[in-house]
Amino acid sequence: MHQLLKEQVFMDVDLSKVDGMSDEERRQFTVKVAEEILRQRHYGDSMDWYIGQFMHSDHSRREENPLYAEESALVDWYLELADFGFNLMTHAPFDLNYLEPGLGAHEDEPQKDFTTGNQRLVDWLRTTPHRCIAVLVARIMLEAEYERVVGHFDAVQDYYAEHCTSSLIDTLDEAERESYIKQVLECINAVADHQQRGRDLGLNDEEMRVADALWGWMPHDYDEDYVAAAKEVCQAAEASLPAPTVIRSRNGFAIYQKPVMQQLQEIVNHHDLNIDLTDRYNITIGYISEWLFAKYMGKELDNYDPLDGYQEF
Amino acid sequence: MDIRNSNSQPTLSSQRRYERLQVDADRLFDIGWLIERLMHELRQMLATEPAPSPSRLFSGFRRNAEQRFAWEMLHAHTKSLSKVSDLQQIFPERDQLISKLQEEREQQIDLFSQLMISKRWDTLRDDDSTWRRFAHMMYNLSATTPEMNERFFALVDYIYMLTLAILGKEKQYFQEADNDTTTVPLPPTSTAPNLDSIDVRAELKLFLREAWFDKFSTDRKRFTSEWRDRFVNALIESDYGEAIIVDFTNETRDKRQIVKGAIVGCLKAAGVFAESDLSMARAILYPQGSKQAVGHEEEAERKKKSKTLSSYIGREKKQKYYYWVLEWVEAHPSED
Numbered sequence: 001m002h003q004l005l006k007e008q009v010f011m012d013v014d015l016s017k018v019d020g021m022s023d024e025e026r027r028q029f030t031v032k033v034a035e036e037i038l039r040q041r042h043y044g045d046s047m048d049w050y051i052g053q054f055m056h057s058d059h060s061r062r063e064e065n066p067l068y069a070e071e072s073a074l075v076d077w078y079l080e081l082a083d084f085g086f087n088l089m090t091h092a093p094f095d096l097n098y099l100e101p102g103l104g105a106h107e108d109e110p111q112k113d114f115t116t117g118n119q120r121l122v123d124w125l126r127t128t129p130h131r132c133i134a135v136l137v138a139r140i141m142l143e144a145e146y147e148r149v150v151g152h153f154d155a156v157q158d159y160y161a162e163h164c165t166s167s168l169i170d171t172l173d174e175a176e177r178e179s180y181i182k183q184v185l186e187c188i189n190a191v192a193d194h195q196q197r198g199r200d201l202g203l204n205d206e207e208m209r210v211a212d213a214l215w216g217w218m219p220h221d222y223d224e225d226y227v228a229a230a231k232e233v234c235q236a237a238e239a240s241l242p243a244p245t246v247i248r249s250r251n252g253f254a255i256y257q258k259p260v261m262q263q264l265q266e267i268v269n270h271h272d273l274n275i276d277l278t279d280r281y282n283i284t285i286g287y288i289s290e291w292l293f294a295k296y297m298g299k300e301l302d303n304y305d306p307l308d309g310y311q312e313f
Numbered sequence: 314m315d316i317r318n319s320n321s322q323p324t325l326s327s328q329r330r331y332e333r334l335q336v337d338a339d340r341l342f343d344i345g346w347l348i349e350r351l352m353h354e355l356r357q358m359l360a361t362e363p364a365p366s367p368s369r370l371f372s373g374f375r376r377n378a379e380q381r382f383a384w385e386m387l388h389a390h391t392k393s394l395s396k397v398s399d400l401q402q403i404f405p406e407r408d409q410l411i412s413k414l415q416e417e418r419e420q421q422i423d424l425f426s427q428l429m430i431s432k433r434w435d436t437l438r439d440d441d442s443t444w445r446r447f448a449h450m451m452y453n454l455s456a457t458t459p460e461m462n463e464r465f466f467a468l469v470d471y472i473y474m475l476t477l478a479i480l481g482k483e484k485q486y487f488q489e490a491d492n493d494t495t496t497v498p499l500p501p502t503s504t505a506p507n508l509d510s511i512d513v514r515a516e517l518k519l520f521l522r523e524a525w526f527d528k529f530s531t532d533r534k535r536f537t538s539e540w541r542d543r544f545v546n547a548l549i550e551s552d553y554g555e556a557i558i559v560d561f562t563n564e565t566r567d568k569r570q571i572v573k574g575a576i577v578g579c580l581k582a583a584g585v586f587a588e589s590d591l592s593m594a595r596a597i598l599y600p601q602g603s604k605q606a607v608g609h610e611e612e613a614e615r616k617k618k619s620k621t622l623s624s625y626i627g628r629e630k631k632q633k634y635y636y637w638v639l640e641w642v643e644a645h646p647s648e649d
Contacts, residue, residue: 146321154324161323162427216432221453274436274446281333283432286326 001053001067005078009037009050019073027098030081031130034088038132044171047085054082088136091143099133100124114144116188125181132171138184139169145188151294152205154287155212156191159219163187194219201227206291207234213287214273225271233288236263237295244298253296260292331426333435338422342476344469346439348390349630351383356582358383363584363643382448389466397474411479418475425468428461513561517545520573525596529586535646536585547641548576553634573597574625575632582629583642594622 006015013033021029040046055062067075087094093111096104096118103121104113114137116122121141125134142164149156164187169180198208201222211230212218220226240260242252261277268275275284334341358373358380359365365373374381400417404410425431430451437443451462521541530536548554560568577593580586586593598618629635 143321154326158323158327161321161327164321166321215450217429223453272442272446274443276436276438279435281329281337282435283326283330286324286329290324290326 001065002074005050005053009040009046015074015077018077026077026080030077030084031099031133034081034084035130035133037085038088038136038171042170042172043168044089044132044136047089051082051085051089054079055086059086088133088140091136091140093140093144096121099137100128111144111147114141116141116185116192122185125185131174131177135169135171135177135180138181141188142184145191149191153195153209153212153218154290155209155216155218156195159191159217160187190219197222203227203230206295207231209291210234210288213284213291214268214275216283225273229267229271229273232267233264236260236267237292241296248297253293256296257289257292264288330432330435334422334426334431335419337435338418338472339476339480341435341437342418342422342469342472343480343482344437344473345482347437347444348387350441350444351386352630354379354383355387360584378448378452379445382444382451385462385466386469389463389470391470391474392467393471393474396471397478401478414475414479418472418479421468421472421475425465425472428465428468430465513558514545514549516561516569517549517573517576518542521545523597524600525593528596529588529593531585531587540645543645544641548634548638551634551637553637556633570622571625574622575629576638578626578629579632579635579638580642581626582635583639585642590623590626591619594626595619598622 010033013036018026018029034047037047037050038044053062053065054067061068067078084094084098086092093114095107095110096113097107103118103124104110105118106112113121121137125138128134142160145160146157149160164184165180170176195208198211203211203222207227207230210233211222211226212220214226214229214233215223237260240256240263242256246252265277268277276282277285277288279285280289362369370384374384397414400413401410404413425434430447433447433450437447451465518541521544522538526536526541527533549557557572560572574594577586577597578590581588581590581593595615599615632638
């Protein structure tokens with residue numbers, strides 16, 4: 001097995017010194033080797049293969065690997081590398097201090113470090129020689145943003161989906177790599193700016209979500225009419241909510257939705273926004289329905305199709 | 314093993330919007346109504362100031378998103394006609410052509426849907442308020458650039474032309490394009506004026522010499538009766554003269570009023586008159602007007618007839634010679 005790993009991924013990397021390295025040396029060595037493995041084949045396929053030798057796709061051990069029976073510093077290091085690679089490849093936030101000491105501030109909640117607010121990380125992304133790791137870290141930042149916005153800011157989610165590719169990045173293609181890193185940073189900053197402007201105008205998250213929905217996309221200039229309408233819509237939706245003790249059901253949602261949509265139509269007409277709320281394929285209606293349903297249910301739901309049980313009114 | 318999946322994907326609403334653009338393209342991109350409305354908008358703009366200088370025009374567009382939208386949309390209008398006619402020449406067979414056109418349109422809509430503003434495309438309805446709002450959003454958008462707008466108009470026009478060709482409605486535009494290559498048969502009126510044409514000329518000249526003309530004319534010194542005679546002569550000698558004569562001498566149905574109304578309407582659009590269609594129609598039909606005391610029934614009859622004529626006047630845009638009249642009036646400012 002050692003031989004196979006050497007032939008497939010390590011090639012001429014000198015593994016003899018792993019035993020006896022200090023923690024810091026091991027960390028640096030792991031990051032360096034990970035970068036080399038990512039550079040071997042397109043899309044980091046070598047790393048994918050390597051991880052596959054040690055674990056299943058759900059991060060559980062692949063017990064049939066004979067190395068698990070061995071106890072040695074080298075095998076421990078194999079696993080350390082596999083874990084690190086696993087995080088990178090599955091876009092899972094990890095402790096950034098592993099990448100470089102001082103990058104992360106939240107050891108327990110690493111996703112909080114993967115933001116553009118983390119200036120040291122942004123600088124690292126721009127300057128590090130480990131470009132393949134950098135592109136995957138940028139990917140993790142984007143995925144962490146998705147975590148934050150999915151189910152909360154529909155327009156932002158679509159903004160990311162339209163501006164940052166969701167397909168795999170070819171780690172060997174330098175132009176693709178660099179443009180992806182740049183693009184991700186730009187998009188996250190644009191969203192942060194947009195939301196900050198919303199907060200400066202005194203909007204809460206929900207009102208921003210509705211303002212974006214009424215407009216149809218983000219970023220926009222927070223037109224007065226739309227901001228005013230968004231506030232009114234939020235109030236109307238809030239006022240019609242049944243008491244928290246009422247059991248939520250799809251039928252109940254239909255009963256809730258009907259008058260709210262009528263109020264909405266009045267508000268929209270009053271501000272002359274030209275939104276036809278009976279047009280169920282319109283993007284605004286999609287966003288609004290999704291928001292209302294989540295609001296009614298009191299939690300976010302996976303795979304909610306706003307047209308399920310949609311009633312003409 | 315492949316562990317590199319991702320939860321990054323657009324919302325369901327956005328996917329649905331995209332599908333609707335594709336599936337409902339025949340309806341969403343058949344925008345003849347929009348073109349007409351925009352034409353009307355620009356005409357109104359030019360009515361207040363017939364010949365603005367380019368700098369004035371464009372500084373006006375910076376302030377007025379609606380006029381700018383109309384201008385840019387019409388500027389791109391029918392520009393991509395040649396692309397569609399190329400396709401028609403490559404694929405002469407109808408079935409093959411249609412599937413090719415649809416394939417092409419699918420790709421273009423794909424590109425179109427990537428533009429932010431396309432998310433609002435399906436809010437356009439056949440009325441004036443929706444496109445005005447759309448125009449405001451389009452130029453309000455801090456993220457758009459002139460290149461993106463240009464791209465937007467080019468794409469809309471191309472998809473519109475493809476849609477027309479798919480629906481088989483492209484004739485109206487293609488005939489104009491074909492005129493350059495095919496030889497147009499000379500209208501018989503241009504070689505030997507026949508009796509009909511003389512009659513028609515005489516009647517039209519008399520019609521325009523009536524008293525109502527001066528009453529509503531915007532410039533009596535300019536639109537003299539000689540000017541009107543020359544207008545009638547030129548109109549009958551133009552490419553459209555034949556059609557007017559045919560309408561005028563139609564034996565099964567008297568279309569004289571319709572033709573007269575249409576000509577008055579075109580002249581009005583060209584700036585010769587500035588009065589409501591109805592009051593003009595009434596003055597044309599009943600020159601004595603209110604001086605004459607009439608009975609109740611007679612009054613109702615008069616109202617009805619005036620209304621009919623005014624509706625003929627209001628149909629000026631449907632006339633084939635509409636632009637010809639606009640150009641002629643512009644080219645003949647006064648008596649030489």
